[in-house]
Amino acid sequence: MSLQTFINKAISPWMQEEGPDHDIVLSTRIRLARNFTNVPFPVRAEAEKLKQVSNWIKEHFDKQSFSSYQELDYISMEGLQSLQKKALVEKHLISPYLVEREKESGVLLSKNEQLSIMINEEDHIRLQLYFPGLQLEAGLEEAFKLDDWLEDKIDYAFDEQRGYLTSCPTNVGTGLRASVMMHLPALTLTRKIGKMIPAINQLGLVVRGIYGEGSEAVGNIYQISNQVTLGRSESDIIEDLHSVVEKLIERERYARKVLVEQSELRLEDRVFRSYGVLKYSRIIESKEAAKCLSDLRLGIDVGYIKHLSTSILNELMVLTQPAFLQQYAQQALTAQQRDIKRATIIRERLGLEKS
């Protein structure tokens, strides 16, 4: 398989579009947690009961289309090989937890891969929508339409006082988790982000590094999402998140401007060194690759590098994850072999740009 074909298969179409504020915001995700009434939650239910849920979903929604989400396809976790599952996780279409769950778990995927509805994860239904760039409001509107469409055929567990009932108390109420993925290299480089995170946390919002563990943000990519789901309306939650994200964008743009003004040559040096590493290295670890990709993307955004497309960071962050490397190689690889394959794929991808 050629790299271009593989990329087309590996990268969701929405990822290649440029959304609002795409120089900083990579993507927006809206997630709603819902449950069937009268069926115990997946943690406690018998497989037989959960089968009723997955069968109901298959019967009413498999091969259906709604609005721009065409040809929903139900994929049962049982039917997938472990590498295929991992690749879906690396694309963020399913959660690692769904893979762990063995009882009747699956996912309903739209053809454009913008919509993924996980079945029998922690809740019976986890509806997820992805958008390029910053699109919280439009995203919520779309999610509500899809939610209504599902509700037409499903009796949701809902309580007047508590709202949508979920397995975990942290999701009850709206069941909404809205998150925004941001590339914040300048705020990280100037160490400002560390000071902003505690203030953001106090607002009922969470900041996490997206790849990487704990608070470490590999590739300077952060995910900002709401923590509170009860007692605030969905639009209030979105509004809070939006205003914080806007503030972060403003700060990041300012920090970039200052960096360019005050240490132009150093920044340019850093960008081109990283470009050199990506372009010529033969062995590269994922952490180094992420750092260099972040530098490269910053270089593209501030205008040092003009001939590369901005989607390169999004694409290569996914393509250089372990499961994708192995899928591309079409065989299992050791960590060392992966580092070699990673360097190859990056070189080839950069090579595609020249034309």
Added chain:
Amino acid sequence: MECQKCQKRQATLHLTNYINGQKTEIHVCQQCALENGYIDSEDESSYSIQDLLSGLFNFNSSFAPQAEPSQVLEKEDKCSSCNLSYHEFVKTGKFGCSHCYESFGKHLNPIFKRVHSGNMAHTGKIPKRQHDRLQQKRYINDYREQMKQLIDAEKFEEAAVVRDKIKEIEQKHASSIRKEEGE
């Protein structure tokens, strides 16, 4: 490049000064920059909540940690539907079914308050098919509250208008129930 001051750590801060046309460069690490006053350690204060939130209205500060009375563990409490015990719920942090919310009702408010910044009741979306009935209830509650405030303020005429609105909704509701039962 290593730090010019300590000559140990990596220099992360690069300063360029122009004084009377003379250009000087300083390359130091974070720690030395702080010690020598090149950067201000106090600029944390510039990232206060208010600052981040300058674009936010309707902001109510309910983040102060709530002092909760310690929970009395009643191990015998079980969900009547899925049989999950309160003890198990506390251990796993997950409900077993939607009835658990009712079964453990009395214990839950402090938990929700802690997790959701002091909130305990849902104010967001309502399922479409349950929408009308619940929406009416919400309106009535809002009007009642409004009426109480007006009465307290001795604005009786305005309170009477609100009372009539409540009556209207209640009558509409009652007639729709009668219709349903009649069918």
